[in-house]
Amino acid sequence: MAQLLFRKHGIRGVGVDAIAEEAGTNKMxxxxxxxxxxxxxxxxxxxxxxxxxxxxxxxxxxFPGDPLxxxxxxxxxxxxxxxxxxxxxxxxxxAFELPEPDHPARQVVEAFKHEQRQKLVGLCRKxxxxxxxxxxxxxxxxxxxxxxxxxxxGPDGPxxxxxxxxxxxxxxxxxxxxxxxxxxETEGA
Amino acid sequence: MAQLLFRKHGIRGVGVDAIAEEAGTNKMxxxxxxxxxxxxxxxxxxxxxxxxxxxxxxxxxxFPGDPLxxxxxxxxxxxxxxxxxxxxxxxxxxAFELPEPDHPARQVVEAFKHEQRQKLVGLCRKxxxxxxxxxxxxxxxxxxxxxxxxxxxGPDGPxxxxxxxxxxxxxxxxxxxxxxxxxxETEGA
DNA sequence: CGCCCATGTTACCGATCTGTAACGTCCGGA
DNA sequence: TCCGGACGTTACAGATCGGTAACATGGGCG
Numbered sequence: 328m329a330q331l332l333f334r335k336h337g338i339r340g341v342g343v344d345a346i347a348e349e350a351g352t353n354k355m356x357x358x359x360x361x362x363x364x365x366x367x368x369x370x371x372x373x374x375x376x377x378x379x380x381x382x383x384x385x386x387x388x389x390f391p392g393d394p395l396x397x398x399x400x401x402x403x404x405x406x407x408x409x410x411x412x413x414x415x416x417x418x419x420x421x422a423f424e425l426p427e428p429d430h431p432a433r434q435v436v437e438a439f440k441h442e443q444r445q446k447l448v449g450l451c452r453k454x455x456x457x458x459x460x461x462x463x464x465x466x467x468x469x470x471x472x473x474x475x476x477x478x479x480x481g482p483d484g485p486x487x488x489x490x491x492x493x494x495x496x497x498x499x500x501x502x503x504x505x506x507x508x509x510x511x512e513t514e515g516a
Numbered sequence: 517m518a519q520l521l522f523r524k525h526g527i528r529g530v531g532v533d534a535i536a537e538e539a540g541t542n543k544m545x546x547x548x549x550x551x552x553x554x555x556x557x558x559x560x561x562x563x564x565x566x567x568x569x570x571x572x573x574x575x576x577x578x579f580p581g582d583p584l585x586x587x588x589x590x591x592x593x594x595x596x597x598x599x600x601x602x603x604x605x606x607x608x609x610x611a612f613e614l615p616e617p618d619h620p621a622r623q624v625v626e627a628f629k630h631e632q633r634q635k636l637v638g639l640c641r642k643x644x645x646x647x648x649x650x651x652x653x654x655x656x657x658x659x660x661x662x663x664x665x666x667x668x669x670g671p672d673g674p675x676x677x678x679x680x681x682x683x684x685x686x687x688x689x690x691x692x693x694x695x696x697x698x699x700x701e702t703e704g705a
Numbered sequence: 706c707g708c709c710c711a712t713g714t715t716a717c718c719g720a721t722c723t724g725t726a727a728c729g730t731c732c733g734g735a
Numbered sequence: 736t737c738c739g740g741a742c743g744t745t746a747c748a749g750a751t752c753g754g755t756a757a758c759a760t761g762g763g764c765g
Contacts, residue, residue: 465685467674476629485656
């Protein structure tokens, strides 16, 4: 997958020749299929975005009818998903590296982000959170921040504590929703 | 400032000629001063990082001896700081665009991130927050996520609600610290 | 077999990029 | 006035990149 190359050298730092070689083919075939490097990038991101679908499917399948458990599992799963190095973060990286507002990759990124937010809001709502959108946005930004922080300062920074931080946020929103759960579980420093 | 060009076209999308023209000089002078484009980038980021110093100075100066007020002002200020388009976000962008682990710019980014985290932890501690590091990391990741989200999906996404989300988090940590303040202030959708 | 079409290969174009060389220019200080 | 150092300008080298043209190859199918 070309995403590995993009991650290592940056999208602009990878030539079409390198992509073709990594894909086991050659440049001409790539151009016959995608027409341009920008379209190739967009298709790569579409495929990356699709990796989130089985993720949500497993969530519903492993905890059917228990949205609160799904929410907690969401936290755990996104944290461990490829050590937070893949998925949404690659899309954000692309958005950073391709600032042109009309780049085909940007529509992919925006659609993906909007879709993930909607799913997370729905999960929070079904879990009985009063301020579902507020919690979903908090968790979404926390996750995005964690992924970005990991990429900028390494895996030993604050991103390593994402699960604990997210769980604390969920606990406070659950408490505010009247559902008295165990809150304030603190982990060792 | 070359950061404007970097923001518009990406670091790798801006040639040294363009930087020189924007700086009102020419390429040779830039090379005579910085030696290479990578060093020029690093120096740009160092200067960008320095813009955070007067920010913290103003915080201490406007609310002397009131760390809790400084914490709330921190939230408000980082949200409005250049509409969240500058500062730390440029450093993160650079880290994304320059994946080489030994690039001189990466040390600048890591040092800046670590320094900002230490300052925020200190502020939370002085504000009487029990789990100061936990709150500081939550706020830091929230901010990072908000800046990144704004750059990837535009200013109308979840990043627009950063202040409300951060305030809610601070309130929950304040409540957990025993300081009974007004919590759960909700803003209109 | 003979055809077709997807793929592989090579070479190339034009543009752009980092970085350098050589030379002209100008200004401030002794 | 003279000199030195910083700056400006032009041209260029070497490399890489996106994208294209022309042609060879090979396998599936009638």
